[in-house]
Amino acid sequence: MTLSDFAILYVSVLATMLACRCIPLFVLKGRELSPRLTQALGLIPAAAFAALVANDIVSPSAFATNPVQAMVPFAASAVVVVVARKTGSLIWCAIVGMAAYALLTMVI
């Protein structure tokens, strides 16, 4: 990638990123929000985390080629759920999650 390619890429993706990150907060900030909108905003975290997890562990193409291998992220996530419920610690979840994923990948 040349420097000019990088410059075009950088300016473009940064502009769209800043728009996505800043505009909604400034549009909604300080406004009296309706109960329905407040309710909807309260559902965003659960929806966002579920979508982020699903995006990381769900792979239709992997299931088509090797279903057993495709189950590794699901199994490792199940281990992390147990750790999360027991400890609530992000660090322990990250460490145990990586260890579980590595072990399962070696075993399967």
Add this chain to the structure above:
Amino acid sequence: MSGTVPTKEDILSAFRAALPVMLGYLAIGLPCGIMESKVGFSPLMSFVLSMTFYSGAGQFMIPSMWLAGSPLYSVIASVSFVNTRQMLYSAAFSPYFSDVSRPLAFFFSATVTDESFGVSLEKFVTDEAWTPRRALLVNLMSMTSWGVANTVGTAVGPVLNLPLAVTSFAMTSIFVCLLVGQPLNRTTAVVVGVAFAGVLVCKLVGLAGPAILFGALAGVVAGMVFEVARGR
């Protein structure tokens, strides 16, 4: 919120909250930097991109698509589309920034991403002492960790080979932990189930890029419909 200089307590509190994310970023930022080095990024380019654009998914996509021969406009469109989910995060924070100055609101919203969104939103809900200034510090600490890891990865890229699938699962684990911390009720179950299904459907029909945004939006809409159907 008086004054502009963060107190020692602000810094310590933010550091404690940001530490898991910072460690996770060290694990995943190195391989990201290594990939960036493969398409000709210098350490300075990686650092500038990481400290301003600051997007794990986006920064992994750029070298992947470039190496696959995608044209520049296609890389820009895909990366931008994937990052539209940031709009949801920004909207979710708006109730906590009603009395915050414009510069602080701008710097906070410009530096928030998936992981710091989760950490700070949980803090806003559970910790009365949590402030927008501490949330901004979490963003900056996380971003710096990401920037340093990417820069080092780009500098030493040719001689390092980390198992990307394993290290990236640190971030997945953090998302799982944050998901488990959400309130347990029927509405949450509907939201989570539909968001999962939404992502799966998007991937099945070839819309992997916006899968997170569409999945999350489907989850929120389903949750609202469920609440209305229950008469709440």
